Amino acid sequence: MSESKSPSLVRRTPWPESTSRPVGTPIQPSVVYASDCPDALDDQYEGRTSGYAYSREGHPNASVLAQKIDGMEGVSGGIITSSGMAAVTAAVLGLLNTGDHIIAGDQLYGRSLRMMNEDLPRFGIGFTLADPTDTAAFEAAIRAETKAILVEVVSNPTLRVADMEGIVRLAKAHGLILMIDNTFTTPRGYSPFEHGADVVIHSVTKLLAGHSDAMLGYVVARDENLQERIATTAITWGMTGSPFDCWLAERGLYSFELRYDRAAESAARLADHLAGLMGVKRVVYPMRSDHPDHNRAVALLSGRGGNMVSFEINGGRDAANTLARAAKNIAFAPTLGDIGTTLSHSASSSHRALSEDQRLALGISQGFFRVSVGVEDIDLLKEEFTEAIEAANATRS
Template sequence: MPEETSATPARAMGHNQDGRSVVRRSPPATSSSTPLTTPLQPAVAWRSIDADALDAQYEGRSPGYTYAREGHPNATVLGDKIDWMEGVTPQMGRGVVTGSGMAAVGAVFLGLLKQGDHIVAGDQLYGRSLRLMRQDLPRMGVETSFVDPTDGAAIAAAVRPETRMIVLEVVSNPTLRVADMEAAAEIARAKGLLLVVDNTFTTPRGFSPFAHGANVVVHSVTKLLAGHSDATLGWVAADTPERNRALYDAATTWGLTASPFDCWLAERGLHTFDLRYDRASATAAALADALGECAAVAQVLYPGRADHPDHARAAGLLRGRYANMVSFRLRGGRETANRFLRAASHIPFAPTLGDVGTTLSHPASSSHRGLTPEGRAALGIDEGFIRVSVGVEETAMLVGEIVAAARQSVS
């Protein structure tokens, strides 16, 4: 072999005399100024000085990080901001950022339920939440009764001695029915139950669950909060330090942790959240009214319209902020829906919501495909049902394209 010289790249790149790799850790750069944006810190682990220092961190006597599954700076920054938006106070503890909205839902069940517990849940939850409660939780010894979330008497009647929690979305996905939150909160208080509220559709700008009696609040941060369809995240917080600790322990033990990069992206999205929410909501109202005048549309569902079945309740709960979701039913079945989706060629047909751009969804083939046709029909979801997540495009252009596509679908 050729003789190694002092100029050999291997040694200069960090190899010792025997040719074995040596990883040289550079100290962090220092600056008298600070970065304008939050630094991205993808480190998996942090170094400690000694075992005593590590003990101090794990026992809460010293701040800091140890291993990314247990927490990292980008999750802390994002979580603190959502905590503030949702009214989580220091006395309540801290919320937990998770790897998806469903991870946040999972943390609730894993952290706060035990075998033999019972749930009362709205029957119009997100499809995967319904699947989790119908198919997966029973294997763990937890049963669920599904009720009409708009009917307080039905919620009360479903409570059993072993009931542990009530699970609701303020505005349901995708039929946009508005839950009887006042009745649910009163039942939970009277019976000593946990009221768990998914606030994804309404967001902290539209509704404040903790102020309305919720014990646990859940978000799919992926949606309106992050807002750019490039970060998959969830968030969950409770009203006491003990419950928040249980949520944290469940998320950490079951590996529901969020990635630093997604947290960094979502924090960026939060900076424009109010602007996006208000613009999209205003356009959603205009779209709902235009669809209401379209002969191709059999029904429009938007909580801000006077013809919505829960409009009076929505007006009281949402304070005039009806969010960006519009659902409607075309006069026809699957082929009519397909013609509409093809005609609206500039608007993505995608199983998501909350993006800066408008997206279209067909719940029967996406979010609620796991239900039987009879199960979907019971919720009012047929093959002509379309859900629109309104973005920030120019209002007249967007409304014009969707209405034109609806007309073409039945012509």
């Protein structure tokens, strides 16, 4: 049977029709989408119909991923950005103007702190850093021009737990926009909107995606007008995540609850194990009774301590180098939330821009490590950390 030849190979072939549908989400990498006519495009942009026009403004894979995270946070209308920092940036720059002031936790992620210290002043936006475990410190920082508060429920890397009840009351009393970076805690550990948040931010790169192969962020505001300002900023500044990364992150979400629960259980057991090893000065884990915010953590986090454990060893940089090298099967990498356990050293990574005195004021010495616990067998992790710490001890003998 003869068939007519295609007039040109550059003509797009229509997608095959099918009475069945794919089980796996398809990847749609197209940068642009064709419309029938100008009126049809008007209808789309003016909200009478739904669709896509240009992928910087959104694409199907971003929509699918955002809807999944929306469901986890109990909201709708969130957007996917190219990284966690893009989500922070879209929220802060989208909602603040020249002359405004923001109060932020003094133990935010390192790049968030850099934004406060170096970038916001260039836009004429003022800031004050305050201890999120002390609501009085936040209240003392309020000015007439204060518009927002930005906090992480659990700080990085010292795992202090913010006084969220007090901060929420403060924000509501003064009409401030409360932004919560929920990356560490995740919706599995804490539900910001149920506790009074106005904006929720995630680095999807971390626990949600969970495999260190997709870099994305997520941001959503409860109020539609605030969300519109955030989304417009993200689109204008080109912060949209790629379809492929969105596809990978959505696939990672399928196992998120299993990964989180397994890792959190192992983290609690690893924390107790580390506390009993010679050469370990202290262990920081919210569910341990010796944690300075233990009671608050139990109340806020519903008994879930999360997958992050920090600890400090005796000795300085030489001991730290030895420990990292001795933990051969644990990736020494400045990340968290991977399916496998990773180890990071804050003084040489997330907080390297701070002076030694500034780091020590936060409790971050050269012997301070942060562990992102994965899903490996806990006995294996205990064995590997024991050997690594014993090797570090040997540098001092």
